[in-house]
Amino acid sequence: MDALTDLLRGVRAQSALLCRSYAAPPWSVRFAGTASLTAVMASRGDGWLIADDHEPMRLRAGDIGLVRGPLPFVLADDPATPLQLDTTLPGCAKWAVGTRTYRLGEQGDATILTGSYEVEGSVSDRLLHALPRAFVVPCGPCPTVDLLSDEIAKDQPGQEGVLDRLLDLLLVFALRDWFDRPEANTPGWYRALGDPVVGPALRAIHDEPAVSWTVGDLADRAKVSRAVLAKRFTAQVGVPPLTYLTEWRMSVAADLLAEPDATVHSVARAVGYRDGFAFSTAFKRVRGVRPSDHRVVALRA
Template identity: 40%
Template sequence: MDMLSDVLSAMRTGEPYAARSKSHAPWGFRFTPGDAAGCHVVLQGGCWLVPTDGEPLALGVGDVLFAPHGTGHVLADEPGRPTVDFHPTRDEESPVGELRIPGSGAVTELLCASYSFERVRPHPLLGDLPEIIHFPARVGQHVSLRAAVDLLGDELREPRAGTDAILPSLIDMLLLYILRAWFDEQADRPDRAVTGWASAFGDPAMSRALRRIHRRPEHPWTVAELASEAGLSRAFFAKRFASVVGQPPLAYLTWWRMTTAARLLRGSDAPLRAVAERCGYSSEFAFAKAFKRAYGVAPGKYRTDVRDGAVL
């Protein structure tokens, strides 16, 4: 499994939610700050992004916005419009909610999706992302992302047999293409040195080491062994890894083990001993102690709280 897919599989909680809006000017939607990441695609017409801080940004057909940290913002046909909270209605038979504002003004159609990530211990990959990411609809750029947007638009405009099954997958796929496009852009920028997780994707040595950790968190990795996998000296590897990932190799190993444990506790009924072994702990007691240090609660309590909706 590649790193991006691996990280998202571990950090995602629940299913994405999407809504489509069709609004006649004048209109304005307020997206309040929250825990979920938000995505907007302009399907028809145009609008303005009005951030909490900063200048308004004009958006056109095919533009994609992504707010990975749940930052509050406004979308409106013009800056300064009165706004209402974005609360679409959802038919139980449809995977996509609907919101319509009637009128005689220009029409704008939007697809808005939200993705929930674990917020107790967010992955540094997500932490590296800016508050708002904007992908203008430019010919020849991010072809896969553009194709995903086109497919979504087609399914929403003309629902057919299978649309209800296709839409959740397309909405999920949109997130992957957004993140891939962002990291590709960072790697292609000649105006500054690429750092953090954006550099990890383009660094074969770091990628090899991270993949080993992700695929085999139960293995008793040492810095020397990971350096050998990366094809680097122990000292250089340790320094480079800490610079890219933000943690020393063994600290990240422990962090990833706990992240993997939380995913298994959320998504499976595996016994605690099996979860402990999968994460490199031969003792259930040692595992419970490490997990409580990371999450503040014992693993069994965490599993119960997740299922009761008390924690994500």
Template identity: 40%
Template sequence: MDAASAALDRLRGQGAFVLRCELEAPFLVQVEDLAVVSVVAPVRGALLIRPPDLPEARVHPGEVAVIPQLTAYSVRPIDGAGDSRAVRILPGGHCADEHGNDLSAQMWLDTRVWGTRLGGSHAFVTGSYDRADQLGGLLLERLRAIAVAPAPPQLLSLLTAELATDEPGQAAVLDRVVDLLLAATLRAWFADPEHEAPAGWHAQRDPMIGPVLDLMHGRPAEPWTVGALADRVGWSRATVARRFTELVGLPPMAYLTRWRMMLAADLLCRTTRSGAQVGRDVGYDNAFAFSTAFKRQHGVAPQSFRARDSRNR
């Protein structure tokens, strides 16, 4: 499992708020929901997404935009001015006019359908995540712009078809499809060398370091040393250490420790396992050694980290 796949797997299960928007131009939607990441896929009509501090993005049908966490951004038609009367999207999926008056009753057109008119000039599907755990956050922190890439047609077709029904298990299906759209878009975006990718992203393709990363990610509890990893991939210890640092940006053991501590943080937040059990899951038989390493990475002891996460939910 590569770093990208592992991070995206951690985003999965957080649950996305998914809906279809049907709007008649001109319109102006001011998004202020504070989502940690959002996915926007036009179905009909192209969109202009304009954040205050990043380059604007133009998104056409057949493409997907991934929007990092922003204080606010606007969505309007790409081929005309937006309505001066903005509709604000607030945390929790609430919508209001520019004066704060609630518009929810008039803008919910159907189950999971929101907007001003069914069959309007523009339609798009959006999914927003209000939470990302440690590994998902590690991936998203490298997203310094709105990422736009072609969408797999079969995923868009499945997503729009699923939104048109109201069957048991729909939320789970929608979550998985939006996860796939997110993964496909980020994979295409970070494949471009002009975009700064997370540590280890491009290294995964290296014939030497790719297998080393697979071992670390797939078996983090193993008592790995640089020598043991080098033996497994059939290269010398010095060569592995040097090339790993060149491609990943960290020495092998420093990267492994960081990876283990990110996994541990997620286990503390997502499970009821004790701190000692979590430590063993990521390769620490000694609870004190685990607590010391965790505090060095996250600034607090494991139980304090868990308690803080519970308060923030």
């Protein structure tokens, strides 16, 4: 499993709030942006994504915009168009022309889609924090966006599952393309995945966090000396290998502690600690709270 796949495991569309809007100029719609992550797409025509405190961003057909909430945003044919519909206020039903479908104007020159993601767990938080609050990935024509637009209008068995998985697929496409762009300020762990030395060590840590890795063990995976791995890993990821290992273990542990049947001792073993005291000390040092306190808060959420 690569690091991006691992970090995406808690970012899933679950009965996502999907909306398709047909619009004819001038049009402008405001969204609350309360979800952890919202995708906006133009399957036909162009538009603009205008997030609070951000410069307007052009959204062409096939492009995918992502908004890391909570952050209100507007979709419009032009940044100067006055607001026509505020989805945060009552009265949106008058624009509805079917399930999940709205129409602004007599003819729809543009078709805009929005869909939300739930983000659960500390592991996926690492991914969200690597993203800008709002950005657009220029994808060009995208068959998956068109397929999602067509599927929204259907009412068939398994419909929620189809829409959710299509939305998940679009997110993977968008993030992969975004992190490959020079303006993305890509996090070190992602860039390091393609490195012939650091990549194997990173994958080993993510695949088997419970293993008692040493720098020597990780260097063996990378087929280099310990000194070479330590220097290159620190330069590319920003922290030494064993520091990254500890931080990753604590992120995994934070998610495991939120499971109803988990105990501090079972989680300690799952992330490579035989001693619950040693695990608790490491967890508090990295996360700032004791595992038991984190578990209480997580179970109440």
